[in-house]
Amino acid sequence: MISILKKNIKNVKYKSYLTGSSFLSNSLSNPIPNSISNSSSFISTSSSSSLLLSKQATQIKQSYKWNSIKYFQRYNSSTTTSDKINTTASDKNNTTSDNLDTSSTTKEKISSPPSPPPKKSKWGRIFLLTSSMGIATILFIKLDQKYSNSPQQEFNDGSSLLSLKTGGPKMLKIASHLNDDENKKPKLVILGSGWGAISLIKELEKDKYHVTVISPQNYFLFTPLLPSATVGTLESRSLMEPIRSIIKDLDAHFLEAAATAVCFNDKLVEVAPLTSNSNNGGEEKEMKSFYVPYDKLVIAVGSQSITHGIEGIQYCHSLKTINDARTIRKKIMDNFELASLPTTTLEERKQLLSFVVCGGGPTGVEFAAELYDFLTEDLVSYFPAALRKEVQVSIIQSSDHILNTYDKRISDFAEKKFERDNINVITNARVQKIEKDHVLYKMKNTNEEKELKYGLCLWSTGISMIPFAEKISSELPEQKNKRALITDNRLRLKGIKDSSVYAIGDCSTIENPKLVEGLMKFFMDADLNNDGALAYDEFSKLVKKISKSYPITSNHLRKANDLFEEFDKDKSGTLELNELRDMLENIDKKLTSLPATAQVAHQQGKYLGKKFNQLALAKSTPSNPDLDDKLDPFNYAHLGSLAYIGNAAVADFGMGYTWMGGWSAVYLWRSIYFSEQVSFRTRALIFSDWTKRFVFGRDISKF
Amino acid sequence: MISILKKNIKNVKYKSYLTGSSFLSNSLSNPIPNSISNSSSFISTSSSSSLLLSKQATQIKQSYKWNSIKYFQRYNSSTTTSDKINTTASDKNNTTSDNLDTSSTTKEKISSPPSPPPKKSKWGRIFLLTSSMGIATILFIKLDQKYSNSPQQEFNDGSSLLSLKTGGPKMLKIASHLNDDENKKPKLVILGSGWGAISLIKELEKDKYHVTVISPQNYFLFTPLLPSATVGTLESRSLMEPIRSIIKDLDAHFLEAAATAVCFNDKLVEVAPLTSNSNNGGEEKEMKSFYVPYDKLVIAVGSQSITHGIEGIQYCHSLKTINDARTIRKKIMDNFELASLPTTTLEERKQLLSFVVCGGGPTGVEFAAELYDFLTEDLVSYFPAALRKEVQVSIIQSSDHILNTYDKRISDFAEKKFERDNINVITNARVQKIEKDHVLYKMKNTNEEKELKYGLCLWSTGISMIPFAEKISSELPEQKNKRALITDNRLRLKGIKDSSVYAIGDCSTIENPKLVEGLMKFFMDADLNNDGALAYDEFSKLVKKISKSYPITSNHLRKANDLFEEFDKDKSGTLELNELRDMLENIDKKLTSLPATAQVAHQQGKYLGKKFNQLALAKSTPSNPDLDDKLDPFNYAHLGSLAYIGNAAVADFGMGYTWMGGWSAVYLWRSIYFSEQVSFRTRALIFSDWTKRFVFGRDISKF
Ligand SMILES: Cc1cc2nc3c(=O)[nH]c(=O)nc-3n(C[C@H](O)[C@H](O)[C@H](O)COP(=O)(O)OP(=O)(O)OC[C@H]3O[C@@H](n4cnc5c(N)ncnc54)[C@H](O)[C@@H]3O)c2cc1C
Numbered sequence A, B: 001m002i003s004i005l006k007k008n009i010k011n012v013k014y015k016s017y018l019t020g021s022s023f024l025s026n027s028l029s030n031p032i033p034n035s036i037s038n039s040s041s042f043i044s045t046s047s048s049s050s051l052l053l054s055k056q057a058t059q060i061k062q063s064y065k066w067n068s069i070k071y072f073q074r075y076n077s078s079t080t081t082s083d084k085i086n087t088t089a090s091d092k093n094n095t096t097s098d099n100l101d102t103s104s105t106t107k108e109k110i111s112s113p114p115s116p117p118p119k120k121s122k123w124g125r126i127f128l129l130t131s132s133m134g135i136a137t138i139l140f141i142k143l144d145q146k147y148s149n150s151p152q153q154e155f156n157d158g159s160s161l162l163s164l165k166t167g168g169p170k171m172l173k174i175a176s177h178l179n180d181d182e183n184k185k186p187k188l189v190i191l192g193s194g195w196g197a198i199s200l201i202k203e204l205e206k207d208k209y210h211v212t213v214i215s216p217q218n219y220f221l222f223t224p225l226l227p228s229a230t231v232g233t234l235e236s237r238s239l240m241e242p243i244r245s246i247i248k249d250l251d252a253h254f255l256e257a258a259a260t261a262v263c264f265n266d267k268l269v270e271v272a273p274l275t276s277n278s279n280n281g282g283e284e285k286e287m288k289s290f291y292v293p294y295d296k297l298v299i300a301v302g303s304q305s306i307t308h309g310i311e312g313i314q315y316c317h318s319l320k321t322i323n324d325a326r327t328i329r330k331k332i333m334d335n336f337e338l339a340s341l342p343t344t345t346l347e348e349r350k351q352l353l354s355f356v357v358c359g360g361g362p363t364g365v366e367f368a369a370e371l372y373d374f375l376t377e378d379l380v381s382y383f384p385a386a387l388r389k390e391v392q393v394s395i396i397q398s399s400d401h402i403l404n405t406y407d408k409r410i411s412d413f414a415e416k417k418f419e420r421d422n423i424n425v426i427t428n429a430r431v432q433k434i435e436k437d438h439v440l441y442k443m444k445n446t447n448e449e450k451e452l453k454y455g456l457c458l459w460s461t462g463i464s465m466i467p468f469a470e471k472i473s474s475e476l477p478e479q480k481n482k483r484a485l486i487t488d489n490r491l492r493l494k495g496i497k498d499s500s501v502y503a504i505g506d507c508s509t510i511e512n513p514k515l516v517e518g519l520m521k522f523f524m525d526a527d528l529n530n531d532g533a534l535a536y537d538e539f540s541k542l543v544k545k546i547s548k549s550y551p552i553t554s555n556h557l558r559k560a561n562d563l564f565e566e567f568d569k570d571k572s573g574t575l576e577l578n579e580l581r582d583m584l585e586n587i588d589k590k591l592t593s594l595p596a597t598a599q600v601a602h603q604q605g606k607y608l609g610k611k612f613n614q615l616a617l618a619k620s621t622p623s624n625p626d627l628d629d630k631l632d633p634f635n636y637a638h639l640g641s642l643a644y645i646g647n648a649a650v651a652d653f654g655m656g657y658t659w660m661g662g663w664s665a666v667y668l669w670r671s672i673y674f675s676e677q678v679s680f681r682t683r684a685l686i687f688s689d690w691t692k693r694f695v696f697g698r699d700i701s702k703f
């Protein structure tokens, strides 16, 4: 990396006429578009230098002319169409000044009265100067991208809308064609805009399906960094990516609405637009539900925080949506402001500044860590120092360690770190009840009942099905799981025969194979020589076969020789039927379902995208279920779990590999999240947030 | 600017071992603090280079050792105090790894298992690389600042709170001392955290007063750019600056509460803390009002959008607070999403996409311009193209031009620009009534009644007093203005005798002098030779005197000889009493009150700050009203009005100087706003927002 930098600097040398832009053009040899190269002049604002600049810009532009023309036309046609339409001869001058800055700059220099030279502080100038170099670089790359792949689409007008037919069980309008298309490709409808849905969309190839994405949320939310948004380390908007910009390359459609039911017989999804309070003071406007027809349906609607099961849970905050993060952030500031008032008593103050987290999983732990960072790095320097003593962050965890799904060494490390930070970790405690201002919990070992006052309580354990998933589950007799929709290992919804409905992510769970039920078939297929017993080579072939058909078992079938030895109980050198049964039963018992993580949803989405691309190739109407059967089942590869614990990070890569550390770990943590990011935009925003925070601290404004 | 850049690049050459930090150390020759120099390593994440880096860092650090030690101690003591307290012998290792990254990096490199080298895209790397240079620069400057001027304050604990006495007319608690002080300086209480208040605070010198700022809003809002936040050109947070960080240098106190009344006799302000809904599902908590005592009180509570006077105004949005901007942004997105649904009829769609602005002043015009930019630059590329035709932005203006307080050439320019942009400008139209989905207006000239459907209607004309100001006004018989609190030309509230209460900004207006009432005194004082008539030299002295005492008249008294000629009607060569009366009456008629702008509030705050500094010097208890009388009255200097009209900006510098233009005007516009900004932070954030928008477009996520 250092060497790259050196090379770049060498490249720039003294050629940099255009502040930062030639820096770029050297290192990337991109053409400088006519209308865009001017933009770099916004860095220079004193009149003399801008005059200079525009001259030099003209020179440079000459040499890039050939490239520029093409570019200029494209740029113009996509952004200034309406300008063009309305341009009359009389105001030609003005139109030109909008597009061709060079000429107007010079002109204005002559005619403009005492345009006061803008005052700038030293910092301002340094900041502008240095940032401009970095920024100009991306700017050009992105503009290049932006305008080179913005197709000039032709659409028909909206009048076709009026011709929607009604139908389905509820006789609602059927959105058989959307705004701007009437194509005949198979209709792929994706419900949700979360991890699963987005990975699927990103994997899909263009023009294979007519894709419609339906979600009440018109953005993708980067959940792993959500805890950072609760204290302002990151801005909420940096974690959100507009779904419309994600689907753009695919020419897909987006409908902001919630799926409410599926009519599997007619292949229709019933969707309800969000009710909008029609205008400010006006009453809610009733919006009509309608049907969207599908050939293939993917359910990726995620889960919701549990809202019942413990008394008083309504007093708690949850952390699942962007609004949750916002509410928490506001509440923290509220409590600090209230605690600062001269009339707040010491006791009230202690309560206000007690932050309790129920649940010691990664989300709870990261929230506690972020909160601690915020308190020690930012708040103490703004709020009266007297408040500091009263601040208390607590975690109540039911099992005997926090991060208990991680390697033991990791929980230890985290617990020690928290102890040093004075974060109050209460393990082996079961929450009994939540009251308006305190949590009641019972120590598991001693049965002792205790209470803890709180000013903010985060409930961060447990998820449940959203009502829509519950409804589907209740309508299909094959669906028996109370926690999620069951799919086969090709992610097809159980109970639907024709491979037309899939479910991925948090809302789904893959049915475990029950190997033992296939015992006879396994045995007979494997027993090639029909001697009623499996020799080692027959056994090892069988193991490979099972492992391939049921990837989830592969971890347990890794070492065929060990297994053979273990289950060949009579040491006969072969495995008999009953011995194989024991083995299969043993494995069945070990199988657990996949965790509800972004990692799983992401891999499932990707798998499905690849599969759909293949299916579309194989047959233009992929309604034949057998095709799907021939493709590989879903195989989850665990890449490790990561958690941030406050100026330190921990990672569990599975199989006993763990990793933890101080500052450098944090940088690694951040870099991994960077590479996990879905888009360059998100990455850049998050990077800029982290920088902001480092330079200015977090924002303590409340809104 | 270009040459500065060249020099910097020359400086860097091949010395840049530490990615960006030595760039800085060369150009600014700052010491590299031990614990901070490591931070630059977060740019390099692959293990080999970070190892390299840490070695080189060690070398460099050696040479900076002397400087570093001091720095390191300071840095450490302010951020890792709690770490230190809890460090036991057993976890010494961990503590070291937090503070001294170099050692831990090396250590981890050996012990850590397969830390996967984070994948990065080409862009990611380029971005990191280039930005780091700019960022490292500010980073070091700021950190230097941050830790060098964070005083280690000593505070007493909060127990003194409990001893607050009760008193005043309502027998409430009196916050006679705040959290962490018991000093005897005169108590200056400032109500509000807007333009007026902030300018005052920034001007005040430390240790002259015990300052308390009271406002329901714990941030300062940069209103001139608020229209940009409605469409996401700027992020709301970039326009907000935490008040606590502004008052920090002054050691002032902040109370998040609203002033509800003032008891002028006892010199107590009654304040009400904001009610907080105590916890998520919990009921509202009743918060007790209390008194804050003052020696000097400044009322800078601003104004509110009018909420009455026209039927149906509750259906309109207003644009005054950050929440207004947020609601508008959400509503725009809502409407576009609804309009995209296949079941939305053409007529509904047209209504949804009709944006109406009532009021053609700068705010309305800027909103329309921003909206137009947003629609043409961003939305059209994401939403179905069919929507584009239906989008309509309209401005309804009662007078015959938009921007009618500006120079005629400016309104013309703006109107032409809007015409080209297809923005529907309706002038000479008076809004009669607003219905749920349409505006009714009447053409002034023809009396014709028309209606305009809307999906969003912004009401951007007219402000009124907030209830608190109204209450004060009603309690003082000297206050007769229905629109604002009246002050004298030293900004003292009319009706308070002892110079203890001031009012500035939107909530106040300076009483015009009524020169004619002083006629006799003026005349007699001026008539030095007592001949019953003023010769020209006597007259010109008088004019200077009046102009100095009543700065607001100075514009009209600029040319004494012209005035003399004009009003010496009998051409006697002298001005007689009746001629002087005519002149004074004429001037009285011309005087208007100052506009409700940030510029006025800013200058008033500054004036007051300077005065308070002087008063504190003159006497330790400045309760003597005469002192204030001796200082200069407030004098407003108009610096020009600026407006953004969509890829073009216009400015009116008064006295017939105007200025308008295309892109370069926009850059000037932006630079002026930069220099108007209150802080480096805000400036940097806004700059980064503009860059973001330029690179990525505006964010169309809705939340
Ligand atoms: C705070 C937090 C931190 C996390 N950290 C990590 C982590 O570090 N690593 C990790 O691997 N996982 C993490 N997770 C878990 C991860 O976010 C989820 O497992 C993942 O989001 C699941 O993806 P999904 O696509 O199934 O659902 P989601 O991402 O939740 O998306 C569901 C989508 O469905 C939409 N939807 C809802 N109802 C309907 C409806 N009726 N019709 C249509 N659409 C609907 C929603 O709007 C949403 O867009 C974290 C979760 C949280 C809350």
Ligand SMILES: Cc1cc2nc3c(=O)[nH]c(=O)nc-3n(C[C@H](O)[C@H](O)[C@H](O)COP(=O)(O)OP(=O)(O)OC[C@H]3O[C@@H](n4cnc5c(N)ncnc54)[C@H](O)[C@@H]3O)c2cc1C
Pocket (backbone or CB within 6 Å): B191, B192, B193, B194, B195, B196, B197, B214, B215, B216, B217, B219, B223, B224, B225, B226, B227, B257, B258, B259, B260, B300, B301, B302, B303, B319, B320, B321, B362, B363, B466, B468, B504, B505, B506, B507, B596, B597, B598, B599, B600, B601, B642
């Ligand atoms: C969209 C918009 C654009 C504008 N553009 C420009 C421009 O370009 N140029 C220009 O010169 N002007 C502009 N203005 C006008 C400018 O914002 C105001 O004139 C200026 O804010 C007035 O300053 P102030 O201090 O009087 O009030 P404000 O800045 O409004 O501040 C009032 C403060 O008082 C606080 N407060 C309210 N009630 C109470 C209470 N009961 N007790 C204590 N505190 C209270 C509020 O929280 C707030 O902090 C614009 C205004 C708007 C709305």
